[in-house]
Amino acid sequence: MHELSVTQSLLKLVLHHAEKSEAVRVRTINIVVGQLSSIVDDSIQFYWDMIADGTIAKGALLNFTRIPAKLHCNDCGHDFALNEQDYACPQCGGIKVIVTAGEEFYLDSIDVDLQEAVSN
Amino acid sequence: MPEIEIVENILSVNDQLALNTQKDLDGLHVLGLNVMASPGGGKTSVIYKTIEALKDEYRVGVMEGDVVMIDVDKIAQLGVPVELVNTGGDCHLDANMVREVLPKMGLDKLDLMIIENVGNLICPAAFKLGTHLNVLIASVPEGADKPYKYPNMYRGADVLLLNKMDLKDYMEFDLDYFRRGVEILNPGVAFFPISCRTGDGLAAWLDWLRAKIQEHKA
Numbered sequence: 001m002h003e004l005s006v007t008q009s010l011l012k013l014v015l016h017h018a019e020k021s022e023a024v025r026v027r028t029i030n031i032v033v034g035q036l037s038s039i040v041d042d043s044i045q046f047y048w049d050m051i052a053d054g055t056i057a058k059g060a061l062l063n064f065t066r067i068p069a070k071l072h073c074n075d076c077g078h079d080f081a082l083n084e085q086d087y088a089c090p091q092c093g094g095i096k097v098i099v100t101a102g103e104e105f106y107l108d109s110i111d112v113d114l115q116e117a118v119s120n
Numbered sequence: 121m122p123e124i125e126i127v128e129n130i131l132s133v134n135d136q137l138a139l140n141t142q143k144d145l146d147g148l149h150v151l152g153l154n155v156m157a158s159p160g161g162g163k164t165s166v167i168y169k170t171i172e173a174l175k176d177e178y179r180v181g182v183m184e185g186d187v188v189m190i191d192v193d194k195i196a197q198l199g200v201p202v203e204l205v206n207t208g209g210d211c212h213l214d215a216n217m218v219r220e221v222l223p224k225m226g227l228d229k230l231d232l233m234i235i236e237n238v239g240n241l242i243c244p245a246a247f248k249l250g251t252h253l254n255v256l257i258a259s260v261p262e263g264a265d266k267p268y269k270y271p272n273m274y275r276g277a278d279v280l281l282l283n284k285m286d287l288k289d290y291m292e293f294d295l296d297y298f299r300r301g302v303e304i305l306n307p308g309v310a311f312f313p314i315s316c317r318t319g320d321g322l323a324a325w326l327d328w329l330r331a332k333i334q335e336h337k338a
Contacts, residue, residue, distance in 0.1 A: 002211050002243040010130050017126050027121055031130070036272060038242055085268065087304040095304040099275075106129050111121045 003043035007051060010044070013107050014057050023112035026057035030111075034104035035069040035082065060110075069102025134247055137215035141222060141250025145233065151336040152233045152251030156273065158266075159239030161259045162283040164191045165316035167234055171198050173326050178231040178333055183221055185213040185238050201226060205235075212243035215250055232333055241270040253278040253332065260284040264294040267301030274302060279310040281325060286315040 010031070018026050033039050041064045052058050069082035075094030082102065088095050129135065145152045157163045171180050175198060182202040184192045187209055195202040205213060205221045218235065225233060235251055237244040256277035258266055261284060267274040274280075280302060288295075302309060310328055314321035 002246060005210070005212075005214060006130060006246075009133055012133060013126070013128060013130060017124055017128075021122075021124050023122075023124075038246070038272060087268070087271070087301075095300060096307065097304055105131070107126045109123050109125050109127075111123050114122055 003040055004047050006039065007044050007047035010107065011048070011051055011055070011057065014060075014110055015055060017107075017110060018056060018112055021112060021114070023110075023114055024056060025113040026060045026110050027113065028061045028063055028111040029057070030063045030065065030108040032065045032067060032104045032106050032108050034067045034102040036099065036102040037105040039105060065108070067101055067104050070100045071097045072100045073097050131246065131248075134215045137219055138248035138250035141215060141219055142252070144222065144227060145250065145252070148227050148230070149337050150227050150230045150233050151253070151333050152235065152249075153253050153255050154235050154237055154244075154249050154251040155255045155257065156237045156241070156244045156277075157239060157257035157259070158241050158262055161239065161257045161262065162316055163236050163239065163257055164194060166255075166257055166281060166283065166314075167236055168194065168198065169316050169319070169322055170234070170326065170329065171195070171200055173322070174232070174330070175200060177330070179229055180232045180234065181225050181227075181230045183218065183225065183233070183235045185217070185236055191236065201230075207238055211238060211240050212247050213237050213249060214247045218249045231337065241266070241273045245270075245272040245276050252336070255279050255281065257281045257283050258298075260287045260291050260293045264298035265301075267298065267305055271305050274305045277306055277309055279312070279325075279328065280306075282311070282313045283316055285313045285320060286318050 014026055014029055045062050048062055072079050073089035073094050074096040076092040078089055078091040080090055087097055089097060155163050180200050182195050183205050185205045185207050187207060192202050192204050203221050203224050205217050235249060254277050312321055312325040314325055
């Protein structure tokens with residue numbers, strides 16, 4: 001639901017790093033998104049196509065790596081995948097669980113051109 | 121094609137602005153609250169009752185994240201400083217919106233700054249504002265399944281109020297199911313069942329908050 005402001009932050013971050021490396025074009029943007037981060041990939045791409053227009057990142061491909069949520073039971077030590085209906089441990093029924101993966105939301109890397117590609 | 125390694129939180133700009141706000145608050149020993157709930161959960165009522173009870177003990181200011189002046193006018197009746205943070209229809213407040221309004225708040229004359237976020241259980245959870253405590257207000261008519269449906273919001277709360285307890289006998293609200301969800305997501309979080317309408321339970325919440333304000337002044 002807040003993908004527009006997220007996309008604006010992403011664009012700023014991408015342009016900052018691209019300019020620092022004196023890139024002339026950003027081709028691919030690699031983003032890591034955890035299952036629990038409530039981010040909708042398609043909306044980010046949709047907003048990207050609008051707001052990146054006129055920048056060196058126009059038309060860049062957004063590549064999302066999804067990280068599934070993982071939980072750890074502090075009672076029995078069992079590691080398990082998130083069952084969205086119930087966070088309790090499927091092995092012992094314990095509710096002292098912690099999230100060990102799935103909250104990621106970061107810009108991993110970008111692929112850039114460092115000089116204008118020769119047109120073919 | 122050269123690849124540039126970055127590995128940077130996409131909301132890092134927001135986080136940095138939030139940190140600046142927190143420093144401003146800390147420098148003047150002002151405790152900041154970020155009040156979040158679904159629409160109609162009772163954010164404004166809780167803020168109103170809280171200020172009503174505390175305004176002779178502490179200097180309180182309010183930022184209202186909204187697009188209309190209804191809540192601002194309501195809080196202004198209490199005679200405390202209140203400013204609108206116009207969200208322009210956005211689904212959440214962010215650190216930048218808060219920073220733009222912050223200079224108007226007269227922080228040097230406050231002990232407590234309350235920010236009323238936009239009524240929404242998803243988006244506000246992702247954006248730090250620079251406040252010290254996330255106050256989450258749930259309410260009985262919403263249903264007991266909300267912790268399971270909005271885990272990020274429940275995990276980020278520092279204190280949870282369950283409002284509209286006066287309606288519990290009219291609703292099928294499974295308090296045990298609700299509390300179990302809360303306990304899984306946020307073990308040991310401070311929890312206060314209240315009713316803004318009857319005033320039940322408010323005293324315990326107010327004592328908890330007084331202690332937090334005092335801690336912050338020390």
